[in-house]
Amino acid sequence: MPSILNTITYPSDYIRQQYSLVKAYLEDEYLGQGNLCVSENQLVWAVTSNETERAGISIDYPSLTMHGIVTHDPKYPEEHLVVVVQKAKEDEEDDENSENHQGDGDQQRSDSPVEYDSIRTVNYRFVMATSEDLKIAYQTIAECQALHPDPLDDMVEDDEVGSDIDYGEEDENNGNANGNGHNDDDDPYGYNAHFASSNQELRGSHFTSRRRGQHDDQEPIGRQSFEKESLYVNFDEDILNPSF
C-alpha cells in the first residue's frame, strides 16, 4: 500500500453516489482499487473495507479546482475522471510527488494570505467500472461543488445592490409561480415609502373622479348628491330661516 494514503473516515451520511471497483492514481502513481464516494461534504476514495476508518483520500470541495472526463490520454487507455485539487501549503515541503517546481516566493508564503500565482495543484485520476458511472460521477461532483461557495463571497454579497436598475417587480412576478410581491426584494431601500407621498398625490389626482364616485359606495347616487348639493333645499333650516 503506498504511503501517500491517509487514514480517513469513510462518510456515512449525505452520500449522493457510491461506486466500487474504482482504480485511483495520484499523478502517475497507482493507489489501488477501491470505492469512490461522492458525498455532499467531501469526495472520498478509499480501499474496500468494512471499517469506517480506512486508508484513502478525502477531498474537500472548496479545494477541488476542477474535474473532468478524459477519454484519450497517451498514458491511460481507458476513459477516466480527472480531479484537480489545490494542494495545501503545509504539504509543500514533504510532498515528493510534486512536479511543479516554480519555486520562487514559496518561503514568504507561510504567513501571508494565499498568493494566487503560486497555487499548486495535483491530479487524481479515477478509472470507473463503467462509462455510465463516469458520467454520473462527473455530474454529481459538479452538483456537490455548487453546494460549497467560498465563505468570503458571502461577506461581499449584498442582496440589495443594484436595485436602481429597473426590472424588478414586473419580471419577478412574471417568473414567480406564487407571485409573492410584498417582500423586501421589491423595495429594499424603501423607495416606495420615500416616494409614497408624491405617489399619493399623483394617484389622488388621477383617480379623483373615481374616488369621488366611490366615496359613498354607490356611484350614481353619490355623484348626484354632490352635484345637486347647491340646489338642495334643506327643508328644516331653509323653511325655518329663509334667507332671500
Next chain:
Amino acid sequence: MSNLNRKYKKESCRTLLGFLRCLAGQRTQIDIYGGIMLVGLLVDIDVNHNIQLSQVTMSRPLQRPISFTRLCVRYSNVRYIRVPDEIDVIETIRQDLRKMNPKPSEIFGGGQKKMHVRKGKEYEKNLPPLRPDNYHY
C-alpha cells in the same frame, strides 16, 4: 427554483454573469490561477460562476497538456475569461438585458398582471378619503 431565478437576476445585475452566459457555445480561453490555461468550448456558466466546458485542453506549466471531453471549473480559481474578438460586448449585454426585461407585449403566453396595477387597486382602496365624512353636512 424561484430563488435561483432571483439570485440569477441579482448576480447578473452586479456582475457580468448575463454577458458571460451569452458566450456559451464559443471557443474561449480561460486563465486559471497557478498558471493553468484552458482552451475549450463554453457549455454553461451557472449562477455561482462555476464554468463547464467541453473539448478542453488544459496546459499547466512544465507539464504535458491534458485533453478533457468535459471539464467543470470552480469559480474561485478563474482569473480571466478571454472573450473572442468577434463578440461585440456592448451589443451582447444589451441583448441580454432586453431578454431579461421583456416588454409585456413580448412575453410569450401573456405573463402575469403587472405588479403596480395590482398594488394600485389595493392601495387605492386603503387611501384615506379625499373629503372628510361630514363634508356634506
